[in-house]
Structure formats: C-alpha cells, structure tokens
Amino acid sequence: MSQLAVDREIDRSKMKVSDEVAIEIIGMNKWFGSFHVLRDINLTVNRGERIVIAGPSGSGKSTLIRCINALEEHQEGKIIVEGTELSSDLKNIDKIRSEVGMVFQHFNLFPHLTVLENCTLAPIWVRKTPRKEAEERAMHFLEKVKIPEQANKYPGQLSGGQQQRVAIARSLCMMPKIMLFDEPTSALDPEMIKEVLDTMIELAEEGMTMLCVTHEMGFARQVANRVIFMDAGQIVEQNEPEEFFNNPQSDRTKLFLSQILGH
C-alpha cells in the first residue's frame, strides 16, 4: 500500500480547524434488529476538520457516517448537525440532508440523467435554484473535478473514477457545509483511485469539513487532522495521523495497522 496519496506538496494554509462545532454526537447507540452495531459513540467535529475513520469491515464505520445524514436511524443518544438535532421530524432531516453532502462507494449516480442533469436535479427541485444558475454552478463544479467535457454524457458512458468525481460534483452543487465519504475509492481500479483522491484533497485544501471512511492510509497521513479507529461498533482510538500511525496505543490498533501497512 502506498504511503502517500499524491506526490505533490499539499497546501495546508486553508486547512484550518475552527472552534465552531459542525457535528456533535452524544451517547449514540444503534441496533440492527438485536445486533448492537454502534455502542456509545461520542464525537465532536469542528468546522474545517478532515477526519478519516478506519477500521476492519463490520466495525460500524459506514453506519456511523450514514447516521449523520439519517440514512440510518439511531435509537439512543443525540446527533446535532450544524445546530439542528436529528429527530424523526422530517423537516429536520430534510434540512440536514441538504447541508450534508454524501459520496457513496458505488457512486449511485442517476443513470437515466446526463452528468449535468445529475448535478442540477437537487439544486433545482430542493433548493429551487433557477435552472440557468443551477447549470452554471454545475459546470463550475464539473470543471473543478476536471470533467466539464463530459457534462452531456450519461453516467454509464464514463469510467469509474470519472463517475465518482461526478458524484462529488453532484454533492458540491448543493453547497454543503459538510461532506461525508463512504469508502469513495473502494470500488475503483488502482489507476483511478488517484484522480478521486486528488479531488478530495483539493476539497480539503479549500477548508471543507470532511468525514471519510477509507482504507487509503496515505490520504489519512497527508490530509486528515484526526484519524478515528473503530472496532466492534466502538471508537477504539483517535489521534493526529502522525501519532496514530507512528505510536498507536491500543493492541487492536497495532494489529490493524500491522495488517494493512505490513506489506
């Protein structure tokens, strides 16, 4: 596994963590049926933080970030996103979802719409943005992820890496304050991982608050300001990347790191 995500200097000037709280999770528990999948999660994320969540499969990392935009329902505890508490009130859920962007492992682009239409759908129908403005904004973000020339193609005609970059642009078009990444590079060919990570790094350089579930430890080293290690539905260890990788404290973390970095 590569130790670095990109071979260039990363501009950390704008990667500033503010004192304002973006997400606050207090005493959160979740069950799938009788299976206790998330256990007593406490986590505060400040604006501008880039957090990488690592851990073995089945440890609940994806479920954790899917709780933040209510794709999964939690049963106990509080989740407060940008000052709005997640409850069963649909209005709160819609409000939070329009402020939190999400990128999925399998892209989940809408195959019946062109790339441009994928990017303008939510701004037009949720934010009531005029079509022309929504299209201009979509083109702006497509340029940012470096595929403006694909705007009128359908997702099925693009490569995996291109599709994932469209998915990132689609989320950005909603002007989210927080971005969630659920294993964004796990379904990609090795050659395409880099182009997606590049896009994510640029986003970090602009000061976006990001939570990434990923196995890209190079990305964690270079971009994250905090790495969270989860196992069996619990947060086992969290630290700055330098410390996390060089000086892991718990045995479980040491074992995990030796497994994924050991070859």
Next chain:
Amino acid sequence: MSDKAYVRTEMLEPRDPPPSSVGPIHWIRENLFATWFDAILTILSAAAIIGLLIEVVPWLLSPTWGGTSLDNCRKILAAANHDGGACWGVISERWLQMLFGFYPAELYWRPIAAFVLLGVALAPVLFSDKVPGKLLYFTAAYPFFFPWLLWGGTIWGPLAAAAGFFIGYGVYVVASRMVGNLTGVIAGILAAIIWWLVLSGYAVDALAGIAPIGIEPVESRKFGGFMLSITIGVVAIGASLPLGIVLALGRQSDLMIVKYLSVWFIEFIRGVPLITLLFVASTLLNIFMPPGTDFDIILRVLIMVTLFASAYMAEVIRGGLAALPKGQYEAADALGLDYWKAQRLVIMPQALKISIPGIVSTFIGVFKDTTLVSIIGLLDPLGLSNAIRADSAWNGIVWELYGFIALIFFVFTFSMSRYSMYLERKLHTGHR
C-alpha cells in the same frame, strides 16, 4: 538478458477485418449454412414456407370481393374456375359494421374524429422528442373530449367532469394551507368526489337549461365493433398505468392501512377471472344499485377492465421497483429530495423503463381481453361475428371473418410491441 524478456517498441494500428468475416455472403454462411445440420434445416424450412404460401396465396387472392352471400361466393368461384378460394364478400359487406357496430351511419365522423384526435393527443406522450410539448395541454383535455365525441349529449357534462379536478385541487390548496398537507389531500379528494357524485348532476342540468349546447347523443347499445374494442382498450390502458403506479407504491408504503389496502386489492382482483368481474358488472351491480339508477353498461365494463389491468400493472411496476439498486433511493435521500420528488424524478423513470416489456405485455393482454365483453352481450368484433354468422346469407363462414379480426388485432398489438422496442432503444443510456 534472458530469452524470455520482451519489449514492444511500437504499438500496432487497428486493421480492417478480413473480407470473409463481413458482408452478406458471410452472413448467409454463418446463419443459414454453418453446418450440414443447419443447411438441412434451412432447406426444410424454406420448403415448408413455400408450401404454405402455395396453399394460402390463391385462397387470399380469390375474386369474391363483390359476393353477397356464401352461395353467391361459391358461384363466383365456380365461374372463375378458382375452387377453394376465400369469400371476401362478407368483409366488403359488413366491414363498416365491424368497425362501428350499430353506430348511426350519419355520425360516423364522430368516432373517426375521436380516434384521429386520439393520435394527436398521444403524439406528445409517445414521441416526446419529436412533437412540441405544448400539445400536452390538448392531451390533458382529451380524456373529457373523447367520451363527449363518442356518446354525444350536452357539452356541460365533460366540462363538469373536468371542473371536478379543479375544484378538488382548489380545495386541496386552501385546506393544505390551513390544516396541513395530508388533511388537504383528503379534503381535496372528498370535495371532487362530492362534486362528481352529487352536485355536478344539478349543475349540468341547470347549465344545459340555460345554454343548451351539445351534439346528438348516441346510446351505449349502439356501440360495437373495433370502435368498442379500441375505446375499452384505450381507456383501460390509459387509466391502468397511473393506477398501477399508485398501487405499486402503496404496496411498498410504510403506512399500514395504505399497504394492506393495496395488497388486498391487487390480490383480490388478480385472483378473480376477468370474465367474473364482467358478469358482476353486467348483472350483479344493477342489483346493488338503487332502483332507477342508470349506470351505463360500457362505463361499468370500463371500470372493471381498468381495475383488472391496474392490478396486473401494479405487480409489473413493483418488479421494476425491486430491480432498482438501493443506492438510488439513498442517493436521492442524501440529496434532500422528499419522497414524492424522489419517486417522480429518480425512482419511477428508472423503474418504468425497466418494466417496459412487462407493461407492454399487460397492455397487449388487456387489449385482447376486450373481446371477452362479447360474452356479456356487447357487440365487439367477436360478438358481431357471431351475429353475422347467424345471418342465413353468411351461415358457415369462419376463416375470412376471424382472419380479418385477427389481422386487425395483430396490427394494433404488433404496433405496440414495436413501439416498446423503439422506446427501450431510445431510453438506453449506456450500461449501468
């Protein structure tokens, strides 16, 4: 350097395929004469087709277009030395009846206009990329115009029916602002139903008294032939698709009442043969109605066939919904689209596209099932053919009559099938 090492110094340019693997000769060799067994099958099939044509073509090309009865046909054939030919006299004499039933001949222009305009109304739906979208307003107005052209009567009837939708919508807008969305929907639907069932009758009578504008009414019992089949088919097809979508969504709903109502409706209607529903429509329904109510027989049949088709449609669409990856729902949710917007913009366009073959099969089935109305005494083409064969002049005629009916049905169903293939090609947006 070992002898296994190899480095390519220049990349190869693509070349044309060899001539033996393209072109018509290649196609024939590949598809007709690939092996000895294939060659024998090809020759046998060709012989069978030619044999069939030698039998059928002279039968088809018999000079009996002017025959006035079966005996008369036989005389013509004997005189022309063309034994065993078809007797087309029955078609030339009765084809207007086969098309229009007993609809008054001087009013034939009305069903003709209705079906020509049906084509205009369908055009923006079927060929949305080639026809201006403004025509959709005509499409929206057409369902009220269509029965008025066929049945006639006062113009206020269809206008009052249309007004029900505006009244319902108006009540919904006002009520949803005052007491909330769900209550608004219920209030709107109730208001529309009350208008249709109770108030609109008085309004139509009053308006017809003030301004008697209308065209000559035609009774349902004069309807018949392909006009009747197409009317039932078009209404059932047109109404069952939206109803089926609602039922399919209802079946997946989180609301228990909605879910079980949908499930039981679908299971009950699918579990009962259409012919039973038609008997209920033709006989039982009148027993339950208050005496003196005049509930039109064709309207009753339309409702039953529509309900029947929508139950099947719901299951076909549910199949399409089940085939969609869960990620599509999640992506729509994560972007903040609410349930109805997600359904309309993301889920349904894809689910319906996946379901096109099943939907069109259901359409074709419904259109062919319209012939069952002959059993409850309506004069659709099959009902008419029985009447014609009971006529002493045409007693004993079979192939010509049923062949003609089959041909017309085939033209319609084959067009539907070809259209669905065109639509699938048009909506294909690359592999997923």
